Amino acid sequence: MEIQEAYDLLKDAKKRAAFDKYGATAQQPGFDPDAYENMRNAFGGGGARSAGGFGGFQDFASAFGGRGNSDLFEQLFGSAFGGGGRPRANVRGGDLQMTVNISFMEACKGTSRTVTVAPIVKCGTCSGTGLRPGAKRTQCTACNGTGTQTFVIDSGFHMASTCQSCHGSGSTVPRGSQCSNCGGVGQVREKKTFKVDIPAGVEDGMLVRVPDAGDAPVSGKGPAGDLVVRVNISASKHFRRQGVNLYHDARIPLHTALLGGKVRVPTLDGEVDVRIPQGTQPGEEMVLKHRGITSIYGGDKGDLFVKFSVQLPRSLTPRQRELLQQYADEAEGRPSTRSGSQDPGTSEGSSSTSRQSTISDGKNEIQRAHWILIFHNYVSALLLDGNLDCV
Numbered sequence: 495m496e497i498q499e500a501y502d503l504l505k506d507a508k509k510r511a512a513f514d515k516y517g518a519t520a521q522q523p524g525f526d527p528d529a530y531e532n533m534r535n536a537f538g539g540g541g542a543r544s545a546g547g548f549g550g551f552q553d554f555a556s557a558f559g560g561r562g563n564s565d566l567f568e569q570l571f572g573s574a575f576g577g578g579g580r581p582r583a584n585v586r587g588g589d590l591q592m593t594v595n596i597s598f599m600e601a602c603k604g605t606s607r608t609v610t611v612a613p614i615v616k617c618g619t620c621s622g623t624g625l626r627p628g629a630k631r632t633q634c635t636a637c638n639g640t641g642t643q644t645f646v647i648d649s650g651f652h653m654a655s656t657c658q659s660c661h662g663s664g665s666t667v668p669r670g671s672q673c674s675n676c677g678g679v680g681q682v683r684e685k686k687t688f689k690v691d692i693p694a695g696v697e698d699g700m701l702v703r704v705p706d707a708g709d710a711p712v713s714g715k716g717p718a719g720d721l722v723v724r725v726n727i728s729a730s731k732h733f734r735r736q737g738v739n740l741y742h743d744a745r746i747p748l749h750t751a752l753l754g755g756k757v758r759v760p761t762l763d764g765e766v767d768v769r770i771p772q773g774t775q776p777g778e779e780m781v782l783k784h785r786g787i788t789s790i791y792g793g794d795k796g797d798l799f800v801k802f803s804v805q806l807p808r809s810l811t812p813r814q815r816e817l818l819q820q821y822a823d824e825a826e827g828r829p830s831t832r833s834g835s836q837d838p839g840t841s842e843g844s845s846s847t848s849r850q851s852t853i854s855d856g857k858n859e860i861q862r863a864h865w866i867l868i869f870h871n872y873v874s875a876l877l878l879d880g881n882l883d884c885v
Contacts (some may be wrong), residue, residue, distance in 0.1 A: 585720040587709040598730035602787050604694030612683040614709040620673035624680035630670035632738045634660035661713040695790035698727040738787045738796030761785050776804050
């Protein structure tokens with residue numbers, strides 16, 4: 495057989511000239527010996543043109559060792575280096591992408607959305623053939639039925655890519671034989687509705703995949719792509735999030751911080767009463783265990799951290815102002831201006847009653863001075879820490 499091929503080569507002057515210039519590559523089926531010359535100028539002296547057929551660069555791919563590694567080479571570099579004109583099988587379809595918006599509470603609890611997309615699917619009229627009833631496909635003239643096109647570059651370097659006319663199938667739909675629904679493509683876009691389940695604990699910007707809800711492959715047989723949904727989460731008015739933990743700022747009045755009490759705090763499951771200890775300091779935090787977010791990766795729920803800030807009143811009643819004035823006098827070491835001067839003509843009995851009243855007032859003043867001192871120290875701490883809120 496090899497002797498006969500050599501004889502045919504020597505007998506044909508054109509084949510012999512092509513063999514002398516391009517080597518054994520020129521004898522591959524579908525090789526165009528004029529492609530190199532026609533495309534040289536387009537690439538600055540090293541151009542190339544389509545030359546149907548030929549598994550160009552197959553020898554270079556084989557240099558990676560064995561059939562298996564040659565397949566790996568084709569996976570890495572595609573059909574740019576040939577591949578023997580073999581059609582690509584089981585090619586996965588493309589993914590579709592879209593965005594959905596959910597609330598902060600939905601992200602914490604989990605939710606679902608119904609979305610409508612238009613993926614590429616097989617034409618139902620022609621079952622994906624692209625032909626009208628009774629018509630048949632013909633061999634692609636661009637690649638001579640190989641499914642690939644070879645480009646010849648200077649110094650005998652060859653590159654091949656999937657044929658753009660038949661998309662690697664090796665055959666085309668004849669003019670006038672196209673399906674009336676898809677125009678000979680064999681595929682159409684069809685609106686479909688999918689339910690997207692968004693798990694609890696999802697974070698802003700995360701992607702949720704719906705398998706096989708994307709586009710069908712353009713050529714060959716293979717699985718459809720996925721529908722990739724990006725989740726955007728709106729901000730919360732009550733919480734800040736760090737991982738699975740939540741943070742809330744609770745404002746409490748001054749008297750509650752001094753004397754203790756209760757405050758209503760929002761959680762993911764509704765408001766709860768939180769007990770405030772006496773003498774709660776500004777900026778102090780309280781941890782509510784397992785009141786946070788469920789981790790999307792599993793495990794225990796996070797915690798809710800409540801940070802307290804103190805509110806100061808913007809206006810005072812006369813009684814409140816009087817008490818604060820006494821506090822200010824005591825803090826500054828000034829004599830109290832609350833009591834008036836005594837009448838010199840008062841009787842001795844009245845003096846006795848006055849002394850008893852003075853003793854009683856003295857006890858009250860001692861207690862008042864004690865609370866004024868506590869109040870003074872507490873407000874000083876607030877001013878230093880900057881945790882004051884005016885209401």
